[in-house]
Amino acid sequence: MELKHTIEKRMSIRSFTNEAVDESDLKEMVRRAGLAPTLNNSQPWKFIAVTNKSKLKEMAEVVIAKLSDLPLKLDDIGQKKLLTKIEWYSTFFENAPSLIALVMKPHETDLDKSVNLTHDEIIQLRNYPDLQSAGAATQNILLSAVDLGYGACWLSGPMIAKEELQKYLKVESPWHLISFVAIGKPFGYPKRPSKKNIDEIFTLIR
Numbered sequence: 001m002e003l004k005h006t007i008e009k010r011m012s013i014r015s016f017t018n019e020a021v022d023e024s025d026l027k028e029m030v031r032r033a034g035l036a037p038t039l040n041n042s043q044p045w046k047f048i049a050v051t052n053k054s055k056l057k058e059m060a061e062v063v064i065a066k067l068s069d070l071p072l073k074l075d076d077i078g079q080k081k082l083l084t085k086i087e088w089y090s091t092f093f094e095n096a097p098s099l100i101a102l103v104m105k106p107h108e109t110d111l112d113k114s115v116n117l118t119h120d121e122i123i124q125l126r127n128y129p130d131l132q133s134a135g136a137a138t139q140n141i142l143l144s145a146v147d148l149g150y151g152a153c154w155l156s157g158p159m160i161a162k163e164e165l166q167k168y169l170k171v172e173s174p175w176h177l178i179s180f181v182a183i184g185k186p187f188g189y190p191k192r193p194s195k196k197n198i199d200e201i202f203t204l205i206r
């Protein structure tokens, strides 16, 4: 599919048919994710695909349990509704035929070796290059999903239960979870969210 068309067709899909995602397609999406740019070409990532329905359900339960443990302001109906909404947007992946989890580990840069700052201070100064790379890889997955005839949605909501999900997925330090992408055949297409006009977001400095 032409790139422009793929970019324009992509939208977050949160509702899927029961049709499985071909394992070869999942692998191809991850192969393309791995072509994304990274600092020093470090590629400090791994991608875990989950297609087992009961495991996806258990992972969603982990997120729900974590959300219900948080000290939330539940003193009015509006806030309860908001929490239900957050819960749904963080757990709808349980009904997706597949999920890809992006896992990364810290990458020691030349700056780490040459200045007297901690790794955390350096990545903060450099505007989190690891997360920037993760975004590039994730976008490759989203676009590849469209290209291969699927729909997908990026999820950071479940990361509220990051520690618990890491345990569940056997992700061990220094690796850590970054985000999920839910993938499947779209069960219809929602109304396309409006996007800002080019004149609102573009500045040209000549």
Ligand SMILES: Cc1cc2nc3c(=O)[nH]c(=O)nc-3n(C[C@H](O)[C@H](O)[C@H](O)COP(=O)(O)O)c2cc1C
Residues within 6 Å of the ligand: 010, 011, 012, 013, 014, 089, 090, 153, 154, 155, 156, 157, 158, 193
């Ligand atoms: C970093 C990031 C995290 C996101 N996390 C979630 C999420 O947890 N749950 C969800 O339903 N959508 C999530 N989304 C999808 C956004 O809600 C979606 O991209 C936005 O509403 C625009 O819609 P579009 O993707 O159809 O253009 C996330 C998107 C990004 C970029």
